[in-house]
Amino acid sequence: MLVLLIAFAIVASLLVELGLMVVRDQWEAQQIRYEDERQMNSVFKRTSGGRW
Secondary structure (H helix, E strand, C coil): CHHHHHHHHHHHHHHHHHHHHHHHHHHHHHHHHHHHHHHHHHHHHHHHCCCC
16 A cells, blocks of 8 residues: 555645646747747837838
8 A cells, every 4th residue: 555655645735747848848949939929029119110
């Protein structure tokens, strides 16, 4: 019974680590996407501002 409890704790901690890795990757992907959007918005504003 103790072995089963230890095995369950190890599996649970590995799943938590995996979940944190996925969340961290998603967070970093969103940060990159927002930076790209800000750069794109500033480019569009610069090219369309007053030249037409």
